[in-house]
Amino acid sequence: MTTTTERRAPAVARTRDELREARKALTGKEIAVVMTMGALHDGHATLVKQARAEADHVIVTIFLNPLQFGPREDLSRYPRTFDSDMEICTEMGADLVFAPTPDVIYQDGDPGVRVSAGPLGDVLEGQSRPGHFDGMLTVVAKLMHLTGGTAFFFGQKDAQQLLLIRRMVRDLDFPGRVISVPTVREDDGLAMSSRNTYLTESDREVALSLSKALKAGAAAAPEGPSAIRRAARAVLVAEPLVLVDYLVLVHPTTLKDVPEWYRGEALLAVAGKVGTTRLIDNMPVLVGPGGGALSVFSNPDDLGPAEAAGGAR
Incomplete structure (x- = not known):
């Protein structure tokens, strides 16, 4: 891997004017954007690395979005590690880092108009964190416009x-492509997350049950939905120190539970609290003969009406 001393540090823009000027220097045809809230880890580095491999230029945004935090969530507790974030951006070859403050993004304070996530934003994570996805989509929409990217990772x-x-990009006719990158995991299987820094050593051992449950469920995928749910649930039941919020097997574009006869791609997702930390994880799976774990869904934008309604028998 190239060391930070062998790469030039990316330009840093903190205001709209600075971003506009720095953006003019990026003359390539493909401009990739990786959006983050800071506290970068190897998962973010993988996003930047893939963006670097596929685009002429890479912009990384570092913005701790207050609209994504509910009244019971402590925004001040979120780790802020700008210096180490810049080291990762440099090492991975980012050209520009946009690191604004809230008053730059929300010039008039709380925005009076926001993007609504609709019914898909009210289930699973949305049920536990009301309004979270509206805040997320609002800032993603703004950053898409401000950065002028052509591909978003x-x-x-x-x-x-x-x-x-x-869905927002498709339903509201945003320009640019949305590209999914496989989940990056620690050697023991724990999905990388900025929240992992909150885990104690004992918490971390308990947290492994989430990824183990997903792995067990995926191994049962050839037998059908009930077998997947049963295998994953058995792992979680065996670890009483995880307070499970949900464990679901749903269609990847409707988030509705797949029926027993379903064959095709599905999302196996779990969320739970370990100690004081809420963690999420998921695994795309192929259900049915020859099925198992997938890294990402094969073509999530091209699912037809029959598949979106729950799959073909």
Whole structure:
């Protein structure tokens, strides 16, 4: 891997004017954008690396979006690690980092007009975090416009977020492509997340049950939906220190539970609290003969009406 000393640090823009000027220097045809809230880890680095491989230029946004935090969530607790974030951006070859403050993004304070996630934003994570996805889509929409990107890279780990961004881009005719990147995991299987820094050593051992449950469920995929749910649930039941919020097997574009006769791609997702930390994880799976775990969904934008309604028998 190229060291940070061998690469030039990316330009940093903190205002709209600075972004506009820095953006003019990016003359390539394909401009990739990786959006983050900071506290970058190897998962983010993988996003930037893939963006670098596929685009002429890469913009990384670092913005801790207050609209995504509910009244019971502590925004001040979220880690802020700008110096180490810049090291990762440099190492991975980003050209520009846009790191605004809230008053730059929301010039008039709380925006009076926001993007609504609709019914897909009210289930799973949306049920536990009301308004979270409206805040997420609002800032993603603004950053898409401000950066002028042509390709936007997001991790599969935040599966519901990824689905909603795809729907917004399609439903509201945003320019640019949304590209999903497989979940990056620690050697022991734990999905990488900025929230992992909150885990104690004992919490971290408990947290492994989430990824183990997904792996067990995927292994049962050839036998059908009930077998997947049963295998995953058995792992979680065996670990009483995880307070499970949900464990679901749903269609990847409707987030509705798949029926027993369903064969095709599905999302196996789990969320739970370990100690004081709420964690999420998921695994795309192919249900039916020859099925198993997938890294990402094969073509989530091209599912036809029959598949979107729940799959073909």
